[in-house]
Amino acid sequence: MRIGVIGGGAWGTALAQVAASGGRDVLLWAREGEVVEAINAGHQNPLFLKDIPLSPTIRATGDLDELGTVDAILVVAPAQHVRSVLAAAPIGSTPLVLCAKGIEAGTRMLVGEVAREICPDAPIAVLSGPTFAHEVARGLPTAVTLACEDEGLRAALSERLASPAFRPYASSDVVGAEIGGAVKNVLAIACGVVDGAGLGQNARAALIARGFAEMTRFGLARGARAETLAGLSGLGDLVLTCSSTASRNFSLGVGLGRGEAAADLMADRRTVAEGAFTAPVLAEAAREAGVDMPVSEAVGRLLRGEPVGEVIGALLARPLREEGV
Ligand SMILES: NC(=O)c1ccc[n+]([C@@H]2O[C@H](COP(=O)([O-])OP(=O)(O)OC[C@H]3O[C@@H](n4cnc5c(N)ncnc54)[C@H](O)[C@@H]3O)[C@@H](O)[C@H]2O)c1
Numbered sequence: 454m455r456i457g458v459i460g461g462g463a464w465g466t467a468l469a470q471v472a473a474s475g476g477r478d479v480l481l482w483a484r485e486g487e488v489v490e491a492i493n494a495g496h497q498n499p500l501f502l503k504d505i506p507l508s509p510t511i512r513a514t515g516d517l518d519e520l521g522t523v524d525a526i527l528v529v530a531p532a533q534h535v536r537s538v539l540a541a542a543p544i545g546s547t548p549l550v551l552c553a554k555g556i557e558a559g560t561r562m563l564v565g566e567v568a569r570e571i572c573p574d575a576p577i578a579v580l581s582g583p584t585f586a587h588e589v590a591r592g593l594p595t596a597v598t599l600a601c602e603d604e605g606l607r608a609a610l611s612e613r614l615a616s617p618a619f620r621p622y623a624s625s626d627v628v629g630a631e632i633g634g635a636v637k638n639v640l641a642i643a644c645g646v647v648d649g650a651g652l653g654q655n656a657r658a659a660l661i662a663r664g665f666a667e668m669t670r671f672g673l674a675r676g677a678r679a680e681t682l683a684g685l686s687g688l689g690d691l692v693l694t695c696s697s698t699a700s701r702n703f704s705l706g707v708g709l710g711r712g713e714a715a716a717d718l719m720a721d722r723r724t725v726a727e728g729a730f731t732a733p734v735l736a737e738a739a740r741e742a743g744v745d746m747p748v749s750e751a752v753g754r755l756l757r758g759e760p761v762g763e764v765i766g767a768l769l770a771r772p773l774r775e776e777g778v
């Protein structure tokens with residue numbers, strides 16, 4: 454199975470490295486000419502994944518048409534750009550493995566729904582989980598959820614991508630795998646706010662637990678299975694990104710918690726903090742589904758520029774309630 458990758462950011466590059474293990478050929482499409490050149494000439498990606506030597510069997514291209522020759526494509530563009538890159542690529546019936554974590558603004562579609570609309574003949578899988586790109590690219594042990602309704606394709610993709618350091622766990626719950634990854638980014642911002650505002654470790658643990666309850670409420674309302682949300686792509690990724698400044702979403706939250714303006718924190722950034730785009734559309738989708746998501750709503754208010762003290766105060770002043778989902 455010859456693998457192509459759409460997206461030469463940190464995660465696309467790390468996944469190309471995974472797919473190239475054992476010296477297999479991989480074709481990676483990158484938007485930036487300097488990334489294409491650096492990968493082909495020097496086997497590195499200094500823009501998005503500095504100081505990590507890449508496999509020489511990864512070849513980069515700036516021409517999406519070249520992906521017409523591969524057997525499966527890992528789609529690793531940011532969620533808000535998946536529609537435009539898929540529309541421009543020669544997908545046909547080539548299987549797509551969706552690796553972006555987010556919900557499309559405007560349409561409120563999960564990335565899988567976008568892919569089905571643009572590429573109706575392509576089988577869809579989702580790869581998601583606790584995966585800092587720089588660790589994966591260095592070959593440190595990592596486990597992910599690989600979700601696909603087609604059992605045969607799921608097995609073939611798992612086998613193709615697996616190595617002792619990269620363990621896909623198979624699932625048929627595509628929606629569940631997507632929702633965990635999209636919602637955890639918003640909750641990671643919230644945990645960063647706790648850190649930046651100096652609210653302590655108890656508050657962070659409370660946010661992870663209550664955030665997981667709201668991820669579960671939303672997921673169940675959208676047809677996800679509870680065990681998927683409690684697995685690698687949900688709780689696993691939530692724990693990772695709510696605990697580390699290596700998370701771009703957590704780091705954005707730290708700035709918000711210190712009272713810095715969202716616009717300043719987002720200005721001129723080359724890398725993506727998906728939660729900032731997902732938070733407003735998640736709040737809309739939750740309201741539409743009749744699901745209460747107070748933590749995600751609070752993140753949306755902070756991103757709109759409301760004062761951090763007021764937003765935290767309102768969250769803590771909510772009526773007491775029973776525990777549970
Ligand atoms: N970095 C990680 O550790 C990691 C791990 C798992 C999942 N992800 C997810 O992977 C996706 C990609 O993130 P990343 O970390 O690889 O990106 P990145 O932050 O490293 O780089 C930004 C990417 O956005 C692309 N981009 C910017 N504008 C674009 C446009 N108009 N059209 C198409 N592409 C555009 C750039 O080319 C680049 O590939 C995100 O959904 C992210 O949540 C990231």
Ligand SMILES: O=P(O)(O)OC[C@H](O)CO
Pocket residue numbers: 554582583584585586638641690693694699700701702703725726727
């Ligand atoms: O840096 P973040 O916050 O985008 O997180 C990266 C991955 O999603 C972690 O699994």
